[in-house]
Structures are given as structure tokens and as C-alpha cells.
Amino acid sequence: MFSARRQLINSFRQFSTSSINNYKVSVLGANGGIGQPLSLLLKLNHKVTDLALYDLRGAPGVAADVSHIPTNSTVKGYTPDNDGLATALKGSDVVIIPAGVPRKPGMTRDDLFNTNASIVASLxxxxxxxSPNAAxxxxxxxxxxTVPIVAEVLKSKGVYNPKKLFGVTTLDVIRASRFISEVANTDPTKEQVTVVGGHSGITIVPLISKTLHKDIAKDVKDALINRIQFGGDEVVKAKDGAGSxxxxxxxxxxxxxxxxxxxxSGxxxxxxxxxxxxxxxxxxxVEFFSSPVTLGPDGVHEIHTLGTIAGFEEEMIAAAKETLKKNIQKGVDFTGQFLAKQK
Structure with missing residues (x-):
């Protein structure tokens, strides 16, 4: 029988592939609703040998907690005291930013803009x-x-590397895999759904035509796409105002x-x-767009085209592009004002 320790580690083995490389990962916003479970999962990833957790408050407690998990990485928590943010970032290979306020009922992601934009720009x-060379x-x-905001800030400092700046749209991908499996009565771990565009509402475009279920009935497909696009609303509603x-x-x-x-790591x-x-x-x-990329030692190694897609998907992408232009410009405009205040 496996020991409790072995069961814990094996339960997350998809994040725990051994690596000969040593990587420092910094999480900015580690004490939040996303930051805490993210820190746990990163502690279980054997590629991570140095985990730096930062937040305005509480990060040392999160670090102490996850540090007891028996994997081969060190964990330290930092707050703004004693130049903690700079220390957390020094030498980092990957920086992950989940910092910000969560959505509340009736809130769109765009409603979060003013607060989260300032947080992200400062970070x-x-x-x-x-850590200008970090992914x-x-x-x-x-x-x-927020991704265009970070790009503009990095440009202003002369350290922008487009191959190493990523907006995490992976939640749309895993939702798509789960939701399509429920429609098709299949194993969700076997489903591969490419999701392109952006990361809010109609900018989220799941390419159903590229799956094994492209021939599902139109009404079922329409409902599936809508659920993928607005799946976050399910969680906000179910948590009854307590989070997203x-x-x-x-x-x-x-x-x-x-x-x-x-x-x-190659x-x-x-x-x-x-x-x-x-x-x-x-x-x-449309300066920024989510599409499949091959990742490599320098970050983005290859950006893949979408190939042949269905007519209804082309229409969805056309609508997504118009919204994305406005979203991206909003980030650029904000950053101009933000940087002007820094001078």
C-alpha cells in the first residue's frame, strides 16, 4: 500500500516530472484565492526547485505551510517589508501573476479593469x-x-521580449475538455480542444470543428460554446458572491x-x-491573440496558424477580433497614463 506521502505526490504527478534543471518560480499574489492553490501545485512540481511567494500580506504563512510538503524545492514567502518584492523576483526563471481582486456577481472581467490594471502595471x-529575462x-x-499593459511597461524599460510574455487562457482549454466530454459522454482527460482568441466572453473561441465531435447537433454545439465562453459565470453564481x-x-x-x-528545459x-x-x-x-504555440528554451518557439476552420468559427473569430482591439487598446491607453504618473 502506498504511504500517505506517496499518494499525495502521485496524485499530482502530471506536474511532477523530474528535471535535471533548476528553476526559480515566483508567484505574485500568492496569498489569494488563486495564489494559494497555485503555490501548492507548484510545490508539487519537481521542475520547480526554488519557489518564491509574494503578497502584500500572508505570503510567509503560505510559504511555511507548503514548505512542509516533501518535494525537492525550497519555499520562501515575502511581503513588501525589507524590499521583499525585489528579493522574490531576483533570479526568477518564471514569474506568475495571479494578483488582483476577484469577480463578484454581475461583474464582467472588464469591470475589474481599473483595480487590477494598476496592480499588474506596478508588478x-x-x-x-x-527579473527582465523571466518568462x-x-x-x-x-x-x-493586462497582457498588453505588461508589454507596454516592459517596452518602456527596454526589456520587452514577446517570446516570454504569456496570457494564461488555459482555463478555457480545460473547461472545453470537461464540458465537451459531458456532452459526448467521453473521458475528459482524452479530449483535446483548441481554444483561440482571448479570455473573456465572445473573445473565447473553441474550435469544435477540430475535435472528434464536430458533427454534434447545432443546438447542442451552440449551448456548449456558450458554456465554454461564460463558464466563469457558473462559478461566480455558485459561490454566491463569495468568489470566482x-x-x-x-x-x-x-x-x-x-x-x-x-x-x-528542452x-x-x-x-x-x-x-x-x-x-x-x-x-x-489585433496585436495580441491566443493561438497554439510550441514552447521551447527561449519561450515561444513557434506560433501555429489556425488552419481550416468552420464557417461559424470564422464568424466567431471576426467578432472576437473587434472586441480584442478595444480590450488591447484599453490596456495600452491605461499604461500610457500610468507611466506618465511615474515620472
């Missing part, structure tokens, strides 16, 4: 100054705007972090959809 400045994973919503998607988002963040680390054929500085629709004014 981006710290990353630029202390940066943005979870803080609205991702369609945190556990599923932490799982998605841990998966994306693991894939980025796998790419950095593993082959690591592909994930992610919201990045993307050439696919740049000629149309």
Missing part, C-alpha cells in the same frame, strides 16, 4: 527591474488588457507553468494555446 515594473505568465483579469474561479484557475495556471518549464512538442503578441491578425490591428 510589471518590478519584474522589469529585477511571465499573466493570470490577473482582464487578460485581454480559483481552484480551476490555479490548476490551469499550474498546467501552463509546467508547459513553459518543460519548454525551457522538452519537445510542448504545445499550448496562449494569449501572446501574435502576428496572425496584426495586419488587422
Amino acid at each position: 510589471a515594473l518590478a519584474v522589469a527591474e529585477n 511571465i505568465l499573466i493570470i490577473s483579469n482582464p487578460v485581454n488588457s 474561479a480559483t481552484l480551476s484557475m490555479a490548476t490551469a495556471g499550474a498546467r501552463m507553468a509546467n508547459s513553459v518549464l518543460s519548454g525551457l 522538452e519537445k512538442d510542448i504545445i499550448e494555446p496562449t494569449f501572446i503578441d501574435n502576428p496572425l491578425y496584426k495586419s488587422e490591428g
